[in-house]
Amino acid sequence: MAAAEDANSTQNPSGSEVPKLSDLLDRGWKLFEEVDTTNEPSNSNAVQVKVKRAIVQLEEATRMVNQLNLFSRNEALEEISTADLKYLLLPALLGALTMKQVNLSKRLEHVQAARVYFMDFLQRCKDYDVCSFQLPRASENTADTPTEEQTSPSVPMPVSQPDLIAMATQRQAKIESFRQRKETEAKLSEIRGLVEAGSADEEVVRDFYLLHVRRWVTLALEEIDSINQEMEILKRMELFKQSAPQPSPPRRPPMKPFILTKDAVQAKVFGAGYPSLPTMTVDDWYEQHRRKGCLPDQGIPRSADGDVEEDERAERERKEENDDEEALQKARDWDDWKDTHRRGYGNRKNMG
Numbered sequence: 001m002a003a004a005e006d007a008n009s010t011q012n013p014s015g016s017e018v019p020k021l022s023d024l025l026d027r028g029w030k031l032f033e034e035v036d037t038t039n040e041p042s043n044s045n046a047v048q049v050k051v052k053r054a055i056v057q058l059e060e061a062t063r064m065v066n067q068l069n070l071f072s073r074n075e076a077l078e079e080i081s082t083a084d085l086k087y088l089l090l091p092a093l094l095g096a097l098t099m100k101q102v103n104l105s106k107r108l109e110h111v112q113a114a115r116v117y118f119m120d121f122l123q124r125c126k127d128y129d130v131c132s133f134q135l136p137r138a139s140e141n142t143a144d145t146p147t148e149e150q151t152s153p154s155v156p157m158p159v160s161q162p163d164l165i166a167m168a169t170q171r172q173a174k175i176e177s178f179r180q181r182k183e184t185e186a187k188l189s190e191i192r193g194l195v196e197a198g199s200a201d202e203e204v205v206r207d208f209y210l211l212h213v214r215r216w217v218t219l220a221l222e223e224i225d226s227i228n229q230e231m232e233i234l235k236r237m238e239l240f241k242q243s244a245p246q247p248s249p250p251r252r253p254p255m256k257p258f259i260l261t262k263d264a265v266q267a268k269v270f271g272a273g274y275p276s277l278p279t280m281t282v283d284d285w286y287e288q289h290r291r292k293g294c295l296p297d298q299g300i301p302r303s304a305d306g307d308v309e310e311d312e313r314a315e316r317e318r319k320e321e322n323d324d325e326e327a328l329q330k331a332r333d334w335d336d337w338k339d340t341h342r343r344g345y346g347n348r349k350n351m352g
Helices: 021-037 045-068 082-099 104-127 161-197 202-243 264-271 282-292 304-321 325-340
Strands: none
Touching (some): 021 082, 082 104, 082 202, 161 202
C-alpha cells in the first residue's frame, strides 16, 4: 500500500492548499498531549478550547484516511507502510479527547461516543493482530438500560466461589496489563528522541509507532471498563430523575380561627359549618347566665351602708331639683371650696 503522504498535496476548488494528513494528526496529537499533561483544571476555558481544536483536527484526518482507504481487513500488519501505522491511533485519540469534555448535560452522549471510538480502534487492532487481547463485547449489559430488578433495591446476594475466582483473575490481568504498559512506555522514552530528531532508521520508526499502538490498546481496554461503569451510573440517574416524583412543599395544618362575634348575625354566619367557632354573642351569654343566676353579683345581698349612701345621694339630688335654698347654698360652698383647694387636700393618707 502506498504511503498516505503521496496524496497529501492536493488543493481544494478555491485554490488554497489542503492541510496534509500528517500535519492534521501531528497537531491533534500534540494538543492531546498538552491537555493530558497540563496542571490546569480540565473544566477551564483554555483546556476545553484545546480539546475542541484537537477533535476538529483529528476528525478531519479521519475523513481523509477513509477517503484514501489506508486500511483494509484483507491485509496483514506487515503490509501497512511505516508512515501509515500512526494513523491507527486516530480513533483512540478521539475517544480520549471526547472523554475530556466536561459538558454535564451531554455527559452520557460523550461517553457513548468515546466508547464507539475505542471499540473501533480495538477492532482494527484485532483485525491486524497487533497484540494479544480479548475484545470487549460490542454491547455490554452495563451499557443497556437498567432493568427493574437492577434499579429496585434488593438484598445483596452472597458472592459465590466462581465469582471470587473471576475477580481474582481480573485483578491479575489488570496487574499484568499495567506492567506491560510501563514496559512499553519505558521503551518509547528510549527511542522517542531518535525518532523526533529524524535520525532513526525505518525499523526503529516502525517499532516506535507499533509500541504506541500497543500502549493505546491497554489504555482503551481500561477506558472501556471505566466507561461501562459510568454509563450504568448515568443511566440509573436519568431513570431516577424520570421516576422520582417532584418534591412538594410540606403542607401546614390549617389554623383554626378564634374570634369573638359582635352580634347575633355574625355569630350565625361564622357558626355555620364551623363547630369550633362561637355561636352566641357576649350579650346573649350574659343574659343566659343572668337567668340561671350564675353571675358573680347575683345572690349577694347589698350592705346597709351602701343603701344609706344611695338614699342620701338621691335625697340630695331631689332637693337640688326642687330649688331647696339650703341644699343650693351647700352645693355652692362646696364648689367654691373645690376652686381654692386642690383634690386630696388634707388627706394625709394619700399624701396629698
